[in-house]
Amino acid sequence: MGSAGTADKRGRAAGHVLRLAWVALLVTILSCFAVAHADTLLGATGYKMAGDAAKMRIVVNFDREPDIKWFLLRGPYRLVVDLPRTRFALDAKDVKPRGLVRAVRYGDQGHGSRLILTGKGPFAVDKLDVLKNDDGSGYRIAIDMSAASEREFDEALANQALTTGSTVSGGKGERVGTGPISAPGHRFTVVIDPGHGGVDGGAESSAGTVEKDVTLAFAKELRDKLAAVGKYDVYMTRDNDVYLALDERVRIARQHEADLLISIHADTIAVKGLRGATVYTLSDKASDPEAQALADRENLSDQFAGMKIEDDNKEVTDILIDLIRRETHSFSMSFAHTLVGQLSTSVGLINNPQRSAGFRVLKAPDVPSVLVELGYLSNVKDEAQLLSADWRGKAAQSITNAVALFAAAKAGTATGG
């Protein structure tokens, strides 16, 4: 009995060991599967986004080369990137939406994973590349997107339907630099941008005249004069006293496929005797120290939005310089030249009235843009003129004449005549 009992005990113990071994083996096998499975998942290891409401660059890092497909969806405007099953290890603060991107979503779809970027409005995918990281740390998807018109978004959507989705090349590369926009039924479009607004009053005279009011009153006059010609579509970036960030103004111009952006300002300057109008275009190097100082002051407007731009500044500046397309620039220069000529017949100009500096509001890559400083609020005579409806009418008429000359010249270029 006793021995039988011992044998039974031994047998049970042996069976227990065997079971344990099986369990251990099973656990090992399962964990091997789990490891192997995790290894087959693509790893999204980082996400970076820089830019603003007019233009964004998005970079997503992966531990190895991702096999992707991308396409656009409407309602709301979305860019969808289809990925193999992916383990996302992204920092919540990196994917926080901003600028042109209203929402960033990503996740598993069962058979694959997906990254979805929702635009603040219609946009164009200028570029979408899968690139090998130079430091050997894997691969990245680099996406350049910029604000565009609804028509442009729909066109890209239609194109992708024709090419059955996947890696449709961004149509924008062809769009930029094709000269006059040739959308059917497109009328010459002017976007007038009254500087400042809302909490951002702009410059102020010693008598209390505020720049944002002067620019709005003038812009309305100019809008009416241009509309009266009957040949143009005319829009304003704002038509009441609201704050608008600089890149929002650029975005509005692009969404209307503007042929011209005219930003209206009336600054102050320490030299009280200095007066007269100035026309500015964009350049990465200012024409003179005063132009640089003015651009710095005007660019401060974005501070009112409470935007944290300092972190991105370097990258944004790179994008900005990248954006100064030669053709748009030459159109801007040509309009500025025409404008100075027309203004000289009706209003006073400062010495060297055609200048340039890095104004953020002039950075649309495909909208010829100028900034007009109508006069100086620091000069009492200029201030009196800016407040005079008569003077405003004269100055607005000169700008309207300049627009007519520019539009005619551009139409001539388009037809090759």
Ligand SMILES: [Zn+2]
């Ligand atoms: Zn201003």
